[in-house]
Amino acid sequence: MNHYIGxxxxxxxxxxxxxxxxxxxxxxxxxxxxxxxxxxxDSAGKEYLDCFAGVSVVNCGHCNPEITKAICDQVNTLQHTCTIYLTENIVNLAEQLARLTPGRLQKTFFCSSGSEANEGAALLASLYTGSSEFISLRQGLHGRTKLGMSLTGLSMWRTDNTPVGGINFAPNAYCYRCPLNKKYPECDLACANEIETIIKTATSGKVAAMFVEPIQGNGGMITPPLDYFKRVKSILDAYGILLIVDEVQTGFGRTGTFFAMEHYDVEADIMTMAKALANGTPVGAFTARAEIADVYTRPGASTLGGNPVTAAASLATLHYLTKHDLPGKAAVLGKILKDGLIVLQQKHPIIGDIRGLGLMIGVELVYSDKTPAIKETDFILEEMKNRGILVGKNGPNRNVLAFQPPLVITAEDLHRLLNNLDDVLSLIEI
Structure with a gap:
């Protein structure tokens, strides 16, 4: 019998x-x-259905036997050398990412987290363009480092009192609460058009790149219209500004495609990734088109980035994702979840908006005047936990229920989630 401290x-x-x-x-x-x-x-033996996946990390499931075996085999063979020596896993992983990432993305630098990946992508963009300014989106999250926090458009995560300068924020495509008080599609994507105004008026004209998340996870599962990023990319291209797509939360099958940007049919110049790439083993990476990557020639290293164990875990993860078509399953299961939530919305007026793609779904909870139902969100999380179901929360006001389960979840599991959520919502009086 195991003894836990509790x-x-x-x-x-x-x-x-x-x-x-x-x-x-x-x-x-x-x-x-x-x-x-x-x-x-838990330590008392209680079972929980995980509908948050360690914040979009264990897409292939906790302690997945195939991935765990690959990790253990590698740990028993060669655990660490650093990139100053030649090992096979890191180049095989980079080759796989070149095959799986959309567009012309080809060359990768490995590190240990999404924050590091975004730092590296920003550096690469500056090296390639010779410019140092950046544009980001309101409600975006790009890391916990000094630059990552400065690129983040959520005040709760901007804990640095002296953020990096030269960063401007564009309104995000938050159609439920349009920052420009317009309505899609009559708006003609005014939020995207505002990026050109920002370039012309708020920058020196020396912008290296714009950071975007295809779906803003921490920002509240903000999911832009499908024509949004094409407009954004056309504006950026006109000014020679790179598009850096942060797929840290959205990548590796989560949204029903291998990478979320595939829904929008737009090619990233640089893509960052982490989280689900190694199914829980610490990893980060940024991948770029060859002509962009090839300007980074001065020595660079990440002591633990792409180490043999991390790369083995990542290779096993990619193999499992493709062998079991987890992106395809996420698309099918995501429709079941979303359809079920829409039924609950008709029954429970506290559900103001439902948004997302695949198994990355957000439910914004509001009062009748559309103000955030913050207290009720916390109540729902606690009650669902007590019933053996773990869900997340996010958004600027933390009033968005976040559903990001492992992609190995079943339709039966989702019906259990929906039935219990229905019961808990019935306990709320607003």
Whole structure:
């Protein structure tokens, strides 16, 4: 019988030894001790259906046996050398990414997190263009480093009192709460057109790149209209500005395609990725067209980036995703989830908006006057946890329920989720 210290002792040690920025969900949190595909288990033996996937990380499921075996085999053979020595996994992984990423993306630099990947992409864009300014979107999230925070358009994550300069923010395509008080499609994508105004009026004209997420995860699952990014790209191309697509949350089958930008039929100049690439092993990467990548010639390294174990985990993850067509399954299951949520919306007026693609769905909870239902969101998370179902929350006001389950979840699991959510929503009076 395993002995666990339990939630209360973890909280005590957390208060004493962790920097307090490391927050946690729930008023009554549990200690998670084990995972198996779409399920998690706590120290008391209770099972939970995971509908958040460690924030869009374990797309292939917790402790996936095939991926775990690849990791263990590699750990027992060669764990670390750094990129100053030749190993095979890193080049095989880069080759696979060149095959799987859309468009002409070809050459990759590996690191250990999405934050590092976005830092590296920004550096590469500056090297290629000779410019140093950037444009980002309101409600975007691009990392916890100094530059990543400065590129982030969510005040709760901008904890640096002296952010990096030379960054301008464009209105995002938040159609439910249009920042320009317009309505799609009559708006003629005014939010995208505003990017040109920003280039002309708020920058020096020396803009290296624009950062975008195909779906803004932390921003509240903001999902632009399908013609939005084509307009954005045409504006950027006219001014010689690169498009950096942050697929840290959206990549690797999550939205029903291997990469979310495929829905929009727009080619990134540089793509960043992390999270689901190695199904839980720390990883980050940025991939670029060859002519862009080839300007980065001065020495660069990431001590642990693309190490043999991480690369083995990533290769096994890509193999599992493609062998089991998890992107295709995410598209089918995502429709089941979205259709079920629409039924609940007709029954529960607290559901203001439902948005997303594949198994990346957000449900914005609001009062009758459309103000955010923040307290109710926390209540729902706690009650669903008590019923053995884990969901997330995000958005500037943290009033958006986030559904990002492992892609190995089943239709039966989703019906269980929807039935329990229906019951919990019925407990709310607004």
């Amino acid at each position: 939630p209360e002792e973890i909280l005590r040690k957390k208060r004493e030894y962790l920097i307090p920025c490391a927050y946690h969900f729930y008023n009554q949190p549990m200690q998670l001790v084990r995972g198996s595909m779409q399920y998690l288990y």
